[in-house]
Amino acid sequence: MKIAELFYSIQGEGVLVGVPSVFIRTSGCNLRCTWCDTPYTSWQPEGTDLELDQILDEVSAHPARHVVVTGGEPMIAPDIIPLTARLRERGLHITIETAGTVFTPVSCDLMSISPKLANSTPDDPRWGRQHERLRIQPQVLAELMARYEYQLKFVIERPGDLDEVRSLVESLGADREHVILMPEGTDAERLRERGVWLTEICKSEGFRFSPRLHVDLWGNRRGV
Numbered sequence: 001m002k003i004a005e006l007f008y009s010i011q012g013e014g015v016l017v018g019v020p021s022v023f024i025r026t027s028g029c030n031l032r033c034t035w036c037d038t039p040y041t042s043w044q045p046e047g048t049d050l051e052l053d054q055i056l057d058e059v060s061a062h063p064a065r066h067v068v069v070t071g072g073e074p075m076i077a078p079d080i081i082p083l084t085a086r087l088r089e090r091g092l093h094i095t096i097e098t099a100g101t102v103f104t105p106v107s108c109d110l111m112s113i114s115p116k117l118a119n120s121t122p123d124d125p126r127w128g129r130q131h132e133r134l135r136i137q138p139q140v141l142a143e144l145m146a147r148y149e150y151q152l153k154f155v156i157e158r159p160g161d162l163d164e165v166r167s168l169v170e171s172l173g174a175d176r177e178h179v180i181l182m183p184e185g186t187d188a189e190r191l192r193e194r195g196v197w198l199t200e201i202c203k204s205e206g207f208r209f210s211p212r213l214h215v216d217l218w219g220n221r222r223g224v
Ligand code: SF4
Pocket: 029, 030, 031, 032, 033, 035, 036, 037, 038, 039, 041, 042, 071, 072, 073, 099, 116
């Protein structure tokens, strides 16, 4: 399968923030977020074709108990089912980072679902239409939430984005403790500016706040 990068770091976002984890980043995505922070897996997908054994050997080279399968969109990656099954056989805790537009019956301990809000839709005429059509798939989201331990993670650009979050959370019947708001931004200064008002929204609405710890620590770099 096509892997954009495979590295050992700490989880920078969500309920497992700070946990040492091996990241397997698949290449290829069915969406095209305008602010995508990994365009090398979506707008200009790149990577290396690796056999499952090569991926598993690389994972085993690190002392982590947690593995994060991310993308791109890992749920559309060929071999995602056998990959996650073999990671599970090794007793690893598996997080899948997905936009929640496609259901695939993977092995997973934490389904980290990040539905894309209207702020993600690009101006590009062709991709903009496909992105807008695909970005919210209520049946897929409901199935993922029913089958797996989950978190719902939203990327927030401005306070007005909350209207869409509230409406989606309500229609899905999600518990607010599972809902995580994260500022959009690829540098520490912008994350801090947006984090200041976003934490106030979390306090008043009962949502969780997540930093983007890897960006705070290392900036918008690959392999961290
Ligand atoms: S879903 Fe993720 S990988 Fe795909 S375009 Fe959006 S941010 Fe990029």
